[in-house]
Amino acid sequence: MNGQVALITGAGRGIGAAAAGALARQGCKVAVWDRHHDVADLVVRTILDEGGDAIAVYGSVAVSADVSAAVGKTLDRYGTVHVLVNNAGFGIEAPVWKLTDEQWASVLDVNLTGSFYCIRAVVPSMIEQRYGRIVNISSRAHMGDGHKAAYASAKAGILGLTRTCAIELGQYDITVNAIAPGMVRTERVLAQPQYAALNERAQARQLIKRPGTVEDIVNGILFYASPASGFVTGDTLYITGGRMG
Ligand SMILES: NC(=O)c1ccc[n+]([C@@H]2O[C@H](COP(=O)([O-])OP(=O)(O)OC[C@H]3O[C@@H](n4cnc5c(N)ncnc54)[C@H](O)[C@@H]3O)[C@@H](O)[C@H]2O)c1
Numbered sequence: 001m002n003g004q005v006a007l008i009t010g011a012g013r014g015i016g017a018a019a020a021g022a023l024a025r026q027g028c029k030v031a032v033w034d035r036h037h038d039v040a041d042l043v044v045r046t047i048l049d050e051g052g053d054a055i056a057v058y059g060s061v062a063v064s065a066d067v068s069a070a071v072g073k074t075l076d077r078y079g080t081v082h083v084l085v086n087n088a089g090f091g092i093e094a095p096v097w098k099l100t101d102e103q104w105a106s107v108l109d110v111n112l113t114g115s116f117y118c119i120r121a122v123v124p125s126m127i128e129q130r131y132g133r134i135v136n137i138s139s140r141a142h143m144g145d146g147h148k149a150a151y152a153s154a155k156a157g158i159l160g161l162t163r164t165c166a167i168e169l170g171q172y173d174i175t176v177n178a179i180a181p182g183m184v185r186t187e188r189v190l191a192q193p194q195y196a197a198l199n200e201r202a203q204a205r206q207l208i209k210r211p212g213t214v215e216d217i218v219n220g221i222l223f224y225a226s227p228a229s230g231f232v233t234g235d236t237l238y239i240t241g242g243r244m245g
Contacts, residue, residue: 001226002027005078007071009061009118010088012039014186015137018214019085019221024052026222028083031074033057035088061088061114062106071121080129081122083225086115086136086158090188091151104150111154112161119165123174132174135224136162137217140180140240155180159236166234175233177224182240184212207242 006023010016012034024030024047032047032054034040040056047054057073059066074081089111092103115136126132141148142155158178165176183202189195203209220237223229 001083004028004082005031005074005080006083006085006225007031007033007057007074007081007118007122008085008087009033009114011043011085012036013043014188015181015184015214015217015221016085016087017043018218019087020054021047021050022218022222023083023085023225024050024054026226029078030054031057031070031078031081033059033061033070033088035060060110061086061118062109064117067114067117067121071118075125080125082126082129082131083133084118084122084135085221085225086118086134088114089137089139089154091141091148093147093151095147096149099150107150108154108157111151112157115158115161119161119176123169126169126174127172130172132169132172133225133229134162134165134169134174134176135221136176136178137221138162138178138180138236140182140238140243142180162236163234170233173230175224175229177229177233178236179217179220179224180236180238180240181217182206182212182238182243184214184217186214202243203241205243205245206240207244210241212239212241 006028008020011020011032032043044054044056057070138158139155141152162178
């Protein structure tokens with residue numbers, strides 16, 4: 001992937017930060033996007049220290065003007081985008097009848113609308129070069145999970161967005177795929193007060209009896225982001241340890 005340009009949202013920590021480092025090691029020039037400047041800057045510094053090429057871009061994926069600015073900065077610096085990883089996301093856990101309008105909207109805005117904004121912003125340069133790889137991070141929760149109505153709805157929406165974009169963009173050799181991770185040990189997940197119980201439940205339902213790691217997810221991202229996956233589109237890769245239910 002030498003010389004390709006990769007834009008990764010939510011890349012200041014967790015899965016996104018690991019994907020940014022891995023793509024940089026594959027030779028990509030990486031735009032590390034996070035709404036928190038300090039964490040994005042730190043990831044960029046690490047990539048530069050390892051001899052890679054990266055810039056930080058800031059703002060919220062849920063704000064259309066921020067998306068224009070972040071993609072504009074990436075295009076100004078690197079000229080185009082070959083790989084977009086729509087990774088920024090979060091959930092709010094509450095029974096569906098207690099979710100507020102604001103909570104529902106914030107989860108849909110970042111996970112789903114943010115992915116749409118980013119795709120819309122990068123696709124013109126991908127069409128022009130007749131090449132692109134779009135990787136959308138969904139979740140196994142898209143199948144439905146207790147107290148995750150907004151999150152599950154947003155992540156299910158991402159699969160509809162993925163397949164629709166695949167249909168529209170295949171003619172330009174742009175592939176669009178999704179990854180549905182199971183439970184992965186990131187700072188966000190480890191910080192949950194109920195982590196131990198969630199981990200126990202996840203592993204009881206998994207076929208592979210260990211916690212998921214960011215590397216497990218990054219391996220899938222690297223496949224969909226690379227030229228090697230050029231005949232795969234509209235697809236969803238479940239990286240869940242074979243979790244059932
Ligand atoms: N960790 C898991 O178990 C798990 C499981 C399934 C799916 N996922 C999905 O994987 C993705 C990454 O998860 P993670 O656990 O690494 O999360 P994380 O919270 O560790 O990292 C997410 C990053 O995204 C950034 N971000 C959040 N909102 C943003 C916005 N509006 N604009 C720009 N940046 C924003 C945050 O600042 C943070 O640095 C998410 O989409 C999540 O839903 C994670």
